[in-house]
Amino acid sequence: MASTGEAQTQGGSGEAQDGGTPPSNLPTFFVICHSQIQASRALSLLSESEQASVLKYYHLNDAKMSLASHLLKHMAITKYCNVPWPQSTISRDTNGKPCFIPKGATKPVTMDFNVSHQAGIVSFIASVGFDARVDVGTDVVCANERERHDYAHIETKGFFDWVDMHGDVFAESELNHMKLSPVPINLGRPDVSMRGFAKDALSRCQWRNAKLDLKVTAVDGEESVAQVDSNSVVDKKLRRFYAMWCLREAYVKMTGEALLAPWLKDLEISDVQAPDAASDIQEANSLVGGEVVKEFNIFFKGRKVTDVKMELSALGPAYMVAGSLSMPKDNPDLALGPWHILRLEEDILSVAERTL
Numbered sequence: 001m002a003s004t005g006e007a008q009t010q011g012g013s014g015e016a017q018d019g020g021t022p023p024s025n026l027p028t029f030f031v032i033c034h035s036q037i038q039a040s041r042a043l044s045l046l047s048e049s050e051q052a053s054v055l056k057y058y059h060l061n062d063a064k065m066s067l068a069s070h071l072l073k074h075m076a077i078t079k080y081c082n083v084p085w086p087q088s089t090i091s092r093d094t095n096g097k098p099c100f101i102p103k104g105a106t107k108p109v110t111m112d113f114n115v116s117h118q119a120g121i122v123s124f125i126a127s128v129g130f131d132a133r134v135d136v137g138t139d140v141v142c143a144n145e146r147e148r149h150d151y152a153h154i155e156t157k158g159f160f161d162w163v164d165m166h167g168d169v170f171a172e173s174e175l176n177h178m179k180l181s182p183v184p185i186n187l188g189r190p191d192v193s194m195r196g197f198a199k200d201a202l203s204r205c206q207w208r209n210a211k212l213d214l215k216v217t218a219v220d221g222e223e224s225v226a227q228v229d230s231n232s233v234v235d236k237k238l239r240r241f242y243a244m245w246c247l248r249e250a251y252v253k254m255t256g257e258a259l260l261a262p263w264l265k266d267l268e269i270s271d272v273q274a275p276d277a278a279s280d281i282q283e284a285n286s287l288v289g290g291e292v293v294k295e296f297n298i299f300f301k302g303r304k305v306t307d308v309k310m311e312l313s314a315l316g317p318a319y320m321v322a323g324s325l326s327m328p329k330d331n332p333d334l335a336l337g338p339w340h341i342l343r344l345e346e347d348i349l350s351v352a353e354r355t356l
């Protein structure tokens with residue numbers, strides 16, 4: 001099932017509620033790190049070791065994303081666990097997943113959160129207000145961030161070889177789907193469609209800079225040939241790859257085992273197609289929300305997984321952001337909230353400074 005939604009600026013989604021009622025959706029935010037921020041003001045809110053981990057980055061954009069990641073985690077602890085900023089220490093669980101362990105306690109609170117950063121965006125998801133812990137994970141990808149590099153490989157070795165470089169991370173069925181399942185293609189003519197073996201040309205397509213002759217059939221049964229640029233097919237296959245990467249990372253980060261999970265190849269998220277970007281995007285930097293895909297067929301060691309909910313949203317022309325949550329048994333309607341844009345200065349620094 002898919003729907004189209006706008007990314008919104010911050011709202012009240014998923015706030016912890018008074019009176020013990022568990023929330024019906026989870027807070028999901030992203031921060032855009034392209035803008036100017038008062039770095040010294042922001043850095044002064046972090047511990048010395050956190051400051052050092054931000055400043056170690058050679059590229060300014062990477063440092064900004066690391067800074068936003070630290071600030072988001074502290075903000076979540078301060079806001080949702082009602083802890084003053086200086087006490088919002090970030091620990092790691094046994095797998096290395098960041099968590100909050102209150103002073104004097106030996107285990108994390110029943111809150112979980114997760115961040116991801118890519119190409120100037122930091123995504124953040126949290127679960128709070130539940131009796132038992134609800135594990136969450138997020139990942140953000142930018143399908144064209146490494147475009148030159150990706151194309152260079154594909155033009156010399158082909159798309160299938162490019163997919164195989166990531167073979168250790170995906171299930172065999174997913175690798176086949178990425179390479180061979182036809183991608184939806186605009187034939188430029190509403191009166192024709194592709195039937196049966198005609199789609200094989202799309203399946204086999206793995207080279208750029210070629211023309212594909214596709215056999216198409218009109219409603220009256222008349223057959224003809226439509227020519228399609230192979231670059232558009234390869235681009236769609238690439239976008240689908242990044243969509244599948246994004247979902248998988250959100251899932252494995254939810255569990256905390258991340259890419260070290262010994263069961264990586266036993267997890268199958270099948271038949272994924274990438275969510276479409278909004279159709280009327282004018283600016284390359286736009287982060288307008290596009291299609292949101294909410295239903296996935298997830299299998300673990302061949303059995304259907306029914307206690308994990310995932311969402312994958314298109315943002316702007318090239319970003320996709322995924323969220324994953326382990327469903328509590330007593331709250332089957334729990335869902336991810338819409339992705340809200342958080343402003344570093346207004347929404348984070350001011351919260352921090354109020355609780356210093």
Ligand SMILES: CC(C)(COP(=O)(O)OP(=O)(O)OC[C@H]1O[C@@H](n2cnc3c(N)ncnc32)[C@H](O)[C@@H]1OP(=O)(O)O)[C@@H](O)C(=O)NCCC(=O)NCCS
Pocket residue numbers: 066069070095096097098114115116117118138139140249252253254255256257258259260
């Ligand atoms: C850790 C890992 C999930 C990061 O994935 P990535 O796509 O490179 O990066 P992302 O931007 O999506 O996510 C980075 C965030 O994941 C979070 N993270 C780190 N370890 C995690 C884990 N085990 N589970 C869930 N989230 C984790 C962190 O918050 C990190 O951001 P931060 O360093 O700013 O706090 C991935 O590199 C991995 O699985 N590595 C193998 C495990 C590993 O090296 N663990 C080291 C932990 S110290």
